[in-house]
Amino acid sequence: MSGKDLVHLQCYFGIDTLDWARRGARVTGLDFSGPAVAAASELAGEMGIDAGFVESDVYDAVNALGGRDFDIVYTGLGALIWLPDIRRWAGVIAELLRPGGFLYLAEFHPFTDVFGDDDLTVEHGYFHREEPTVWEDSGTYADLEAETVRNRSFEWSHTLSDVVNAVIGAGLPVELLNEHDYTLFPRRPILEKSGFDTYRLPEGTPNLPLMYSLRARPA
Template identity: 75%
Template sequence: MNKDDWRGRWREANKASWDERVPIHVGGDFYGVEGFKAGEEHLRPFELEEMGDVSGKDLLHLQCHFGKDTLSWARRGARVTGLDFSAPAIEAARNLASELGVDAEFVRSDVYEAREALGGRTFDVVYTGLGALNWLPDIERWAGVAAGLVRPGGFLYLPEFHPFTNVFGDDDLTVEHDYFHKEEPDVWDEPGTYADLGAETANNITYEWKHTLSDVVTALIQSGLTLEFLHEHDYTLFPRWPILEKTGFDTFKLPENSPRIPLMYSLLARKPR
Protein backbone atom coordinates (compact mmCIF):
# COMPACT_ATOMS: atom_id res chain seq x y z
CA MET A 1 0.00 0.00 0.00
CA ASN A 2 1.36 3.41 -0.96
CA LYS A 3 2.10 5.56 2.09
CA ASP A 4 -0.76 7.99 1.45
CA ASP A 5 -3.34 5.63 -0.08
CA TRP A 6 -5.27 5.25 3.16
CA ARG A 7 -6.02 8.96 3.49
CA GLY A 8 -8.68 8.97 0.82
CA ARG A 9 -10.31 5.69 1.67
CA TRP A 10 -10.19 4.92 5.39
CA ARG A 11 -13.44 6.64 6.35
CA GLU A 12 -15.62 5.10 3.65
CA ALA A 13 -14.08 1.65 4.12
CA ASN A 14 -14.68 1.74 7.87
CA LYS A 15 -18.19 3.10 7.42
CA ALA A 16 -19.07 0.35 4.94
CA SER A 17 -17.82 -2.25 7.42
CA TRP A 18 -19.84 -0.81 10.32
CA ASP A 19 -22.95 -0.29 8.17
CA GLU A 20 -22.96 -3.97 7.23
CA ARG A 21 -22.43 -5.15 10.80
CA VAL A 22 -25.21 -3.15 12.47
CA PRO A 23 -27.97 -5.74 11.87
CA ILE A 24 -25.61 -8.54 12.94
CA HIS A 25 -24.95 -6.75 16.22
CA VAL A 26 -28.57 -5.79 16.86
CA GLY A 27 -29.89 -9.27 16.10
CA GLY A 28 -27.14 -11.39 17.67
CA ASP A 29 -26.47 -12.60 21.20
CA PHE A 30 -23.33 -10.56 21.90
CA TYR A 31 -25.08 -7.27 22.68
CA GLY A 32 -27.99 -8.91 24.50
CA VAL A 33 -30.57 -6.57 23.00
CA GLU A 34 -33.55 -8.66 24.07
CA GLY A 35 -32.36 -8.67 27.68
CA PHE A 36 -31.75 -4.94 27.45
CA LYS A 37 -35.30 -4.43 26.21
CA ALA A 38 -36.50 -6.45 29.20
CA GLY A 39 -34.77 -4.00 31.54
CA GLU A 40 -31.32 -5.48 32.12
CA GLU A 41 -28.55 -3.05 33.14
CA HIS A 42 -25.75 -3.28 30.59
CA LEU A 43 -23.55 -0.41 31.74
CA ARG A 44 -20.42 -1.55 33.54
CA PRO A 45 -20.32 -1.19 37.35
CA PHE A 46 -17.23 1.02 37.27
CA GLU A 47 -18.95 3.37 34.81
CA LEU A 48 -21.95 3.78 37.06
CA GLU A 49 -19.72 4.51 40.03
CA GLU A 50 -17.36 6.87 38.22
CA MET A 51 -20.00 8.79 36.27
CA GLY A 52 -22.27 9.28 39.26
CA ASP A 53 -25.81 10.61 39.03
CA VAL A 54 -26.60 11.81 35.51
CA SER A 55 -30.27 12.61 36.06
CA GLY A 56 -31.24 15.93 34.53
CA LYS A 57 -27.92 16.29 32.69
CA ASP A 58 -27.43 16.81 28.95
CA LEU A 59 -25.32 13.85 27.81
CA LEU A 60 -23.73 13.35 24.40
CA HIS A 61 -22.52 9.90 23.35
CA LEU A 62 -19.95 10.11 20.54
CA GLN A 63 -19.55 7.09 18.22
CA CYS A 64 -22.67 5.60 19.81
CA HIS A 65 -23.16 2.67 17.36
CA PHE A 66 -26.82 1.58 17.65
CA GLY A 67 -27.36 3.45 20.88
CA LYS A 68 -27.66 0.80 23.58
CA ASP A 69 -25.33 2.56 26.01
CA THR A 70 -26.82 5.93 25.06
CA LEU A 71 -30.28 4.68 25.99
CA SER A 72 -28.88 3.15 29.18
CA TRP A 73 -27.94 6.64 30.35
CA ALA A 74 -31.38 7.91 29.32
CA ARG A 75 -32.90 5.27 31.56
CA ARG A 76 -30.87 6.80 34.36
CA GLY A 77 -32.39 10.20 33.80
CA ALA A 78 -30.02 11.93 31.38
CA ARG A 79 -31.24 13.91 28.37
CA VAL A 80 -29.29 12.02 25.72
CA THR A 81 -27.99 12.63 22.24
CA GLY A 82 -26.14 9.93 20.34
CA LEU A 83 -23.90 10.55 17.32
CA ASP A 84 -22.48 8.06 14.83
CA PHE A 85 -21.31 8.12 11.21
CA SER A 86 -23.30 5.01 10.23
CA ALA A 87 -26.80 5.64 8.85
CA PRO A 88 -27.97 2.06 9.63
CA ALA A 89 -26.68 2.47 13.21
CA ILE A 90 -28.58 5.72 13.70
CA GLU A 91 -31.74 4.19 12.23
CA ALA A 92 -31.40 1.17 14.54
CA ALA A 93 -30.83 3.49 17.53
CA ARG A 94 -33.93 5.51 16.73
CA ASN A 95 -35.97 2.31 16.32
CA LEU A 96 -34.71 0.94 19.63
CA ALA A 97 -35.53 4.21 21.43
CA SER A 98 -39.02 4.20 19.93
CA GLU A 99 -39.62 0.59 20.88
CA LEU A 100 -38.53 1.27 24.45
CA GLY A 101 -40.45 4.53 24.68
CA VAL A 102 -37.26 6.37 25.67
CA ASP A 103 -36.78 10.01 24.68
CA ALA A 104 -33.46 10.34 22.83
CA GLU A 105 -31.98 12.21 19.88
CA PHE A 106 -29.69 10.50 17.38
CA VAL A 107 -27.59 12.39 14.84
CA ARG A 108 -25.63 10.98 11.90
CA SER A 109 -22.21 12.59 11.59
CA ASP A 110 -18.53 11.83 11.46
CA VAL A 111 -17.11 12.49 14.91
CA TYR A 112 -14.68 15.07 13.56
CA GLU A 113 -17.65 17.14 12.31
CA ALA A 114 -19.70 16.66 15.50
CA ARG A 115 -19.67 20.29 16.59
CA GLU A 116 -21.11 21.47 13.28
CA ALA A 117 -23.64 18.63 13.12
CA LEU A 118 -24.88 19.50 16.61
CA GLY A 119 -25.25 23.19 15.84
CA GLY A 120 -22.63 24.33 18.33
CA ARG A 121 -24.46 22.87 21.32
CA THR A 122 -22.53 21.89 24.42
CA PHE A 123 -23.25 19.23 27.03
CA ASP A 124 -22.81 18.53 30.73
CA VAL A 125 -21.35 15.12 29.89
CA VAL A 126 -19.59 13.86 26.79
CA TYR A 127 -19.38 10.07 26.96
CA THR A 128 -17.38 7.98 24.50
CA GLY A 129 -15.14 4.97 24.20
CA LEU A 130 -15.13 1.17 24.40
CA GLY A 131 -13.61 0.50 21.01
CA ALA A 132 -14.00 4.01 19.58
CA LEU A 133 -10.57 5.63 19.49
CA ASN A 134 -8.81 2.98 17.41
CA TRP A 135 -10.92 4.03 14.40
CA LEU A 136 -9.56 7.60 14.44
CA PRO A 137 -6.26 8.66 12.83
CA ASP A 138 -5.89 12.01 14.59
CA ILE A 139 -6.29 11.80 18.38
CA GLU A 140 -5.39 15.47 18.92
CA ARG A 141 -8.17 16.59 16.58
CA TRP A 142 -10.60 14.23 18.31
CA ALA A 143 -9.69 15.65 21.71
CA GLY A 144 -10.23 19.19 20.46
CA VAL A 145 -13.66 18.32 19.09
CA ALA A 146 -14.69 16.46 22.24
CA ALA A 147 -13.47 19.22 24.55
CA GLY A 148 -15.36 21.79 22.51
CA LEU A 149 -18.58 19.89 23.14
CA VAL A 150 -18.21 20.01 26.94
CA ARG A 151 -19.76 23.06 28.59
CA PRO A 152 -17.87 24.83 31.41
CA GLY A 153 -18.08 22.76 34.58
CA GLY A 154 -18.99 19.65 32.61
CA PHE A 155 -16.79 16.65 31.87
CA LEU A 156 -15.72 14.10 29.32
CA TYR A 157 -15.84 10.48 30.47
CA LEU A 158 -13.92 7.86 28.53
CA PRO A 159 -13.92 4.11 29.21
CA GLU A 160 -11.72 2.37 26.65
CA PHE A 161 -9.84 -0.84 25.94
CA HIS A 162 -6.30 -0.56 27.24
CA PRO A 163 -3.75 -0.01 24.44
CA PHE A 164 -1.27 -2.23 26.27
CA THR A 165 -3.26 -5.25 25.11
CA ASN A 166 -2.34 -4.41 21.51
CA VAL A 167 1.23 -5.63 22.00
CA PHE A 168 0.06 -9.25 22.28
CA GLY A 169 -0.95 -11.68 19.56
CA ASP A 170 -4.44 -13.10 19.15
CA ASP A 171 -3.77 -16.51 20.67
CA ASP A 172 -2.00 -15.77 23.96
CA LEU A 173 0.11 -13.21 25.80
CA THR A 174 3.10 -13.50 23.50
CA VAL A 175 4.43 -10.02 22.70
CA GLU A 176 4.20 -9.57 18.92
CA HIS A 177 3.48 -5.90 18.20
CA ASP A 178 4.85 -2.43 18.84
CA TYR A 179 3.07 -0.45 21.57
CA PHE A 180 3.78 3.04 20.32
CA HIS A 181 1.73 5.12 17.93
CA LYS A 182 2.54 5.22 14.25
CA GLU A 183 0.94 7.47 11.67
CA GLU A 184 0.21 4.66 9.23
CA PRO A 185 -2.85 2.56 10.04
CA ASP A 186 -3.10 -1.16 10.53
CA VAL A 187 -5.11 -2.44 7.57
CA TRP A 188 -7.25 -5.50 8.16
CA ASP A 189 -9.12 -7.76 5.76
CA GLU A 190 -11.22 -9.94 8.05
CA PRO A 191 -14.73 -11.31 7.56
CA GLY A 192 -17.17 -11.56 10.43
CA THR A 193 -17.25 -9.37 13.50
CA TYR A 194 -16.14 -9.51 17.12
CA ALA A 195 -19.80 -10.09 17.95
CA ASP A 196 -20.08 -13.07 15.58
CA LEU A 197 -16.80 -14.41 14.23
CA GLY A 198 -18.60 -16.67 11.75
CA ALA A 199 -20.90 -14.04 10.25
CA GLU A 200 -20.81 -13.77 6.46
CA THR A 201 -19.74 -10.26 5.48
CA ALA A 202 -18.60 -8.56 2.28
CA ASN A 203 -17.10 -5.27 3.49
CA ASN A 204 -14.07 -6.55 5.34
CA ILE A 205 -11.34 -3.95 4.81
CA THR A 206 -10.86 -1.71 7.86
CA TYR A 207 -8.27 0.83 8.97
CA GLU A 208 -7.29 1.20 12.63
CA TRP A 209 -4.75 3.22 14.61
CA LYS A 210 -2.91 2.63 17.88
CA HIS A 211 -3.06 5.44 20.45
CA THR A 212 -1.06 5.00 23.63
CA LEU A 213 -2.41 5.98 27.02
CA SER A 214 -0.11 8.99 27.03
CA ASP A 215 -1.34 10.00 23.56
CA VAL A 216 -4.92 10.16 24.82
CA VAL A 217 -4.24 11.83 28.17
CA THR A 218 -1.90 14.43 26.71
CA ALA A 219 -4.34 15.28 23.89
CA LEU A 220 -7.14 15.88 26.39
CA ILE A 221 -4.97 18.04 28.65
CA GLN A 222 -3.77 20.09 25.68
CA SER A 223 -7.40 20.57 24.60
CA GLY A 224 -8.03 22.50 27.83
CA LEU A 225 -9.60 19.78 29.99
CA THR A 226 -8.38 18.96 33.50
CA LEU A 227 -7.79 15.30 34.24
CA GLU A 228 -9.50 14.26 37.50
CA PHE A 229 -8.73 10.54 37.46
CA LEU A 230 -7.34 7.72 35.37
CA HIS A 231 -8.21 4.17 36.43
CA GLU A 232 -7.17 0.80 35.00
CA HIS A 233 -9.28 -2.37 35.06
CA ASP A 234 -8.36 -6.05 34.95
CA TYR A 235 -11.23 -7.25 32.75
CA THR A 236 -12.51 -6.64 29.26
CA LEU A 237 -15.79 -7.00 27.36
CA PHE A 238 -14.98 -9.67 24.80
CA PRO A 239 -12.83 -12.83 24.53
CA ARG A 240 -9.67 -11.01 23.43
CA TRP A 241 -7.72 -14.26 23.85
CA PRO A 242 -8.96 -17.86 24.09
CA ILE A 243 -7.56 -18.09 27.64
CA LEU A 244 -9.97 -15.47 28.99
CA GLU A 245 -12.81 -16.69 31.18
CA LYS A 246 -16.30 -15.23 31.04
CA THR A 247 -17.33 -14.01 34.49
CA GLY A 248 -20.45 -11.97 33.70
CA PHE A 249 -22.76 -10.78 30.91
CA ASP A 250 -19.89 -9.02 29.10
CA THR A 251 -17.01 -9.57 31.52
CA PHE A 252 -13.91 -11.55 30.53
CA LYS A 253 -10.91 -12.05 32.82
CA LEU A 254 -7.62 -13.87 32.79
CA PRO A 255 -7.64 -17.15 34.75
CA GLU A 256 -7.51 -16.70 38.52
CA ASN A 257 -3.87 -17.71 38.95
CA SER A 258 -2.60 -15.57 36.08
CA PRO A 259 -0.74 -12.30 36.68
CA ARG A 260 -3.18 -9.43 36.27
CA ILE A 261 -2.62 -6.86 33.54
CA PRO A 262 -4.70 -3.82 32.57
CA LEU A 263 -7.35 -4.71 29.99
CA MET A 264 -9.43 -1.50 30.10
CA TYR A 265 -9.02 2.00 31.47
CA SER A 266 -11.34 4.87 32.29
CA LEU A 267 -10.76 8.56 32.79
CA LEU A 268 -12.69 11.70 33.58
CA ALA A 269 -11.54 15.12 32.37
CA ARG A 270 -13.43 18.29 33.30
CA LYS A 271 -13.70 21.68 31.61
CA PRO A 272 -12.92 24.54 34.01
CA ARG A 273 -15.73 27.01 34.65
Protein backbone atom coordinates (compact mmCIF):
# COMPACT_ATOMS: atom_id res chain seq x y z
CA MET A 1 0.00 0.00 0.00
CA SER A 2 2.92 2.33 0.66
CA GLY A 3 2.76 5.51 -1.36
CA LYS A 4 -0.29 4.39 -3.34
CA ASP A 5 -3.13 6.82 -4.05
CA LEU A 6 -6.30 5.07 -2.90
CA VAL A 7 -9.91 6.20 -3.13
CA HIS A 8 -12.48 4.41 -0.96
CA LEU A 9 -15.95 4.70 -2.51
CA GLN A 10 -18.95 4.68 -0.13
CA CYS A 11 -16.54 5.02 2.78
CA TYR A 12 -19.22 5.75 5.43
CA PHE A 13 -17.43 7.26 8.45
CA GLY A 14 -14.02 6.22 7.20
CA ILE A 15 -12.84 3.46 9.51
CA ASP A 16 -11.57 1.29 6.65
CA THR A 17 -10.29 4.32 4.74
CA LEU A 18 -8.15 5.28 7.72
CA ASP A 19 -6.96 1.70 8.08
CA TRP A 20 -5.60 1.81 4.52
CA ALA A 21 -3.83 5.06 5.44
CA ARG A 22 -2.25 3.36 8.45
CA ARG A 23 -0.93 0.78 5.99
CA GLY A 24 0.80 3.51 4.03
CA ALA A 25 -1.68 4.61 1.34
CA ARG A 26 -2.54 8.25 0.58
CA VAL A 27 -6.28 8.01 1.03
CA THR A 28 -9.44 9.77 -0.05
CA GLY A 29 -12.87 8.60 1.10
CA LEU A 30 -16.08 9.43 -0.74
CA ASP A 31 -19.66 9.06 0.44
CA PHE A 32 -22.91 10.94 -0.20
CA SER A 33 -23.71 11.19 3.51
CA GLY A 34 -22.58 14.59 4.82
CA PRO A 35 -22.63 13.51 8.49
CA ALA A 36 -20.61 10.38 7.61
CA VAL A 37 -17.82 12.27 5.83
CA ALA A 38 -17.81 14.91 8.60
CA ALA A 39 -17.35 12.15 11.20
CA ALA A 40 -14.62 10.57 9.04
CA SER A 41 -12.70 13.88 8.84
CA GLU A 42 -13.03 14.33 12.59
CA LEU A 43 -11.73 10.82 13.25
CA ALA A 44 -8.79 11.39 10.90
CA GLY A 45 -7.97 14.58 12.80
CA GLU A 46 -8.18 12.84 16.19
CA MET A 47 -5.93 10.04 14.95
CA GLY A 48 -3.47 12.43 13.29
CA ILE A 49 -3.94 10.76 9.91
CA ASP A 50 -3.67 12.75 6.70
CA ALA A 51 -6.80 11.77 4.76
CA GLY A 52 -9.26 13.56 2.50
CA PHE A 53 -13.02 13.00 2.61
CA VAL A 54 -15.41 14.12 -0.11
CA GLU A 55 -19.20 14.29 -0.01
CA SER A 56 -20.59 13.04 -3.30
CA ASP A 57 -22.83 10.54 -4.97
CA VAL A 58 -20.63 7.74 -6.25
CA TYR A 59 -22.02 8.29 -9.74
CA ASP A 60 -20.57 11.84 -9.66
CA ALA A 61 -17.22 10.77 -8.19
CA VAL A 62 -15.10 11.71 -11.22
CA ASN A 63 -16.19 15.37 -11.05
CA ALA A 64 -16.29 15.49 -7.26
CA LEU A 65 -12.69 14.28 -7.14
CA GLY A 66 -11.66 16.95 -9.63
CA GLY A 67 -10.64 14.51 -12.34
CA ARG A 68 -7.90 12.95 -10.17
CA ASP A 69 -6.90 9.37 -10.88
CA PHE A 70 -5.83 6.66 -8.45
CA ASP A 71 -3.66 3.56 -8.10
CA ILE A 72 -6.40 1.77 -6.17
CA VAL A 73 -10.17 2.08 -6.08
CA TYR A 74 -11.39 0.18 -3.02
CA THR A 75 -15.03 -0.45 -2.13
CA GLY A 76 -17.50 -2.98 -0.76
CA LEU A 77 -18.74 -4.37 2.56
CA GLY A 78 -22.32 -3.33 2.03
CA ALA A 79 -21.84 -0.81 -0.78
CA LEU A 80 -23.28 -2.26 -3.99
CA ILE A 81 -26.82 -3.03 -2.78
CA TRP A 82 -27.52 0.71 -2.56
CA LEU A 83 -26.75 1.29 -6.24
CA PRO A 84 -29.43 0.86 -8.91
CA ASP A 85 -27.06 0.71 -11.91
CA ILE A 86 -24.00 -1.52 -11.62
CA ARG A 87 -22.72 -0.85 -15.17
CA ARG A 88 -22.68 2.88 -14.53
CA TRP A 89 -20.80 2.24 -11.27
CA ALA A 90 -18.16 0.18 -13.11
CA GLY A 91 -17.77 2.97 -15.69
CA VAL A 92 -17.02 5.45 -12.91
CA ILE A 93 -14.33 3.14 -11.52
CA ALA A 94 -12.69 2.77 -14.93
CA GLU A 95 -12.48 6.57 -15.14
CA LEU A 96 -10.95 6.86 -11.67
CA LEU A 97 -8.13 4.37 -12.31
CA ARG A 98 -4.77 5.43 -13.70
CA PRO A 99 -2.89 3.03 -16.00
CA GLY A 100 -1.56 0.13 -13.90
CA GLY A 101 -4.05 0.84 -11.10
CA PHE A 102 -6.70 -1.61 -9.95
CA LEU A 103 -10.15 -2.02 -8.44
CA TYR A 104 -10.35 -4.08 -5.24
CA LEU A 105 -13.86 -5.03 -4.20
CA ALA A 106 -14.74 -7.06 -1.10
CA GLU A 107 -18.48 -7.54 -0.81
CA PHE A 108 -21.15 -9.61 0.89
CA HIS A 109 -22.17 -12.44 -1.42
CA PRO A 110 -25.44 -11.64 -3.21
CA PHE A 111 -26.44 -15.30 -2.95
CA THR A 112 -27.06 -14.87 0.79
CA ASP A 113 -29.74 -12.26 0.02
CA VAL A 114 -32.13 -15.05 -1.02
CA PHE A 115 -32.54 -15.98 2.64
CA GLY A 116 -34.90 -14.45 5.20
CA ASP A 117 -33.56 -12.54 8.18
CA ASP A 118 -33.69 -15.35 10.68
CA ASP A 119 -32.46 -18.57 9.09
CA LEU A 120 -31.65 -20.17 5.76
CA THR A 121 -35.22 -20.30 4.45
CA VAL A 122 -35.29 -19.05 0.86
CA GLU A 123 -37.57 -15.99 0.76
CA HIS A 124 -36.24 -13.78 -2.03
CA GLY A 125 -35.18 -14.12 -5.66
CA TYR A 126 -31.51 -13.97 -6.62
CA PHE A 127 -31.54 -12.01 -9.84
CA HIS A 128 -31.45 -8.23 -10.33
CA ARG A 129 -34.73 -6.36 -10.77
CA GLU A 130 -34.97 -2.74 -11.80
CA GLU A 131 -37.55 -2.11 -9.07
CA PRO A 132 -35.83 -1.82 -5.70
CA THR A 133 -36.70 -3.86 -2.65
CA VAL A 134 -38.08 -1.39 -0.10
CA TRP A 135 -37.43 -1.88 3.63
CA GLU A 136 -38.98 -0.07 6.60
CA ASP A 137 -36.74 -1.19 9.46
CA SER A 138 -35.48 0.83 12.38
CA GLY A 139 -32.01 0.34 13.85
CA THR A 140 -28.66 0.20 12.08
CA TYR A 141 -26.18 -2.60 11.50
CA ALA A 142 -23.96 -0.96 14.13
CA ASP A 143 -26.79 -0.98 16.68
CA LEU A 144 -29.77 -3.11 15.71
CA GLU A 145 -31.85 -1.69 18.57
CA ALA A 146 -31.12 2.01 17.86
CA GLU A 147 -34.17 4.25 17.59
CA THR A 148 -33.87 5.68 14.09
CA VAL A 149 -36.22 8.08 12.32
CA ARG A 150 -35.69 7.79 8.56
CA ASN A 151 -36.31 4.10 8.18
CA ARG A 152 -37.22 3.57 4.52
CA SER A 153 -34.40 2.15 2.43
CA PHE A 154 -34.14 0.90 -1.15
CA GLU A 155 -31.93 -1.99 -2.18
CA TRP A 156 -30.99 -3.58 -5.50
CA SER A 157 -29.38 -6.98 -5.81
CA HIS A 158 -26.50 -7.48 -8.23
CA THR A 159 -25.54 -11.06 -8.89
CA LEU A 160 -21.92 -12.14 -9.01
CA SER A 161 -22.12 -12.35 -12.82
CA ASP A 162 -23.73 -8.85 -12.99
CA VAL A 163 -20.75 -7.42 -11.13
CA VAL A 164 -18.09 -9.38 -13.03
CA ASN A 165 -19.65 -8.55 -16.40
CA ALA A 166 -20.04 -4.86 -15.50
CA VAL A 167 -16.38 -4.65 -14.51
CA ILE A 168 -15.18 -6.45 -17.64
CA GLY A 169 -17.54 -4.36 -19.76
CA ALA A 170 -15.97 -1.19 -18.36
CA GLY A 171 -12.57 -2.33 -19.71
CA LEU A 172 -11.29 -3.87 -16.47
CA PRO A 173 -10.41 -7.55 -16.94
CA VAL A 174 -10.84 -9.51 -13.71
CA GLU A 175 -7.54 -10.94 -12.47
CA LEU A 176 -8.78 -12.40 -9.16
CA LEU A 177 -12.18 -13.59 -7.96
CA ASN A 178 -12.64 -15.46 -4.69
CA GLU A 179 -15.69 -16.63 -2.77
CA HIS A 180 -15.41 -16.94 0.99
CA ASP A 181 -17.22 -19.13 3.53
CA TYR A 182 -17.01 -16.41 6.19
CA THR A 183 -18.43 -12.94 6.56
CA LEU A 184 -17.49 -9.84 8.54
CA PHE A 185 -20.98 -8.97 9.70
CA PRO A 186 -23.35 -11.16 11.79
CA ARG A 187 -26.32 -10.38 9.60
CA ARG A 188 -28.33 -13.45 10.70
CA PRO A 189 -28.62 -15.00 14.16
CA ILE A 190 -27.54 -18.36 12.72
CA LEU A 191 -24.00 -17.06 12.08
CA GLU A 192 -21.39 -17.91 14.71
CA LYS A 193 -18.34 -15.85 15.59
CA SER A 194 -15.29 -17.73 14.37
CA GLY A 195 -12.43 -15.29 14.83
CA PHE A 196 -11.72 -11.68 15.79
CA ASP A 197 -14.10 -10.26 13.20
CA THR A 198 -15.31 -13.25 11.17
CA TYR A 199 -18.60 -15.16 11.30
CA ARG A 200 -19.42 -18.55 9.80
CA LEU A 201 -22.39 -20.87 9.48
CA PRO A 202 -22.43 -23.47 12.26
CA GLU A 203 -20.80 -26.84 11.68
CA GLY A 204 -23.24 -29.27 10.13
CA THR A 205 -25.01 -26.65 7.95
CA PRO A 206 -24.26 -26.67 4.21
CA ASN A 207 -21.18 -24.61 3.44
CA LEU A 208 -22.30 -21.52 1.50
CA PRO A 209 -20.50 -18.51 0.04
CA LEU A 210 -20.90 -15.52 2.38
CA MET A 211 -18.54 -13.00 0.78
CA TYR A 212 -16.55 -12.51 -2.40
CA SER A 213 -13.54 -10.45 -3.40
CA LEU A 214 -12.45 -9.28 -6.81
CA ARG A 215 -9.49 -7.47 -8.31
CA ALA A 216 -9.62 -5.98 -11.80
CA ARG A 217 -7.19 -3.79 -13.74
CA PRO A 218 -7.47 -1.69 -16.88
CA ALA A 219 -6.44 -3.76 -19.92
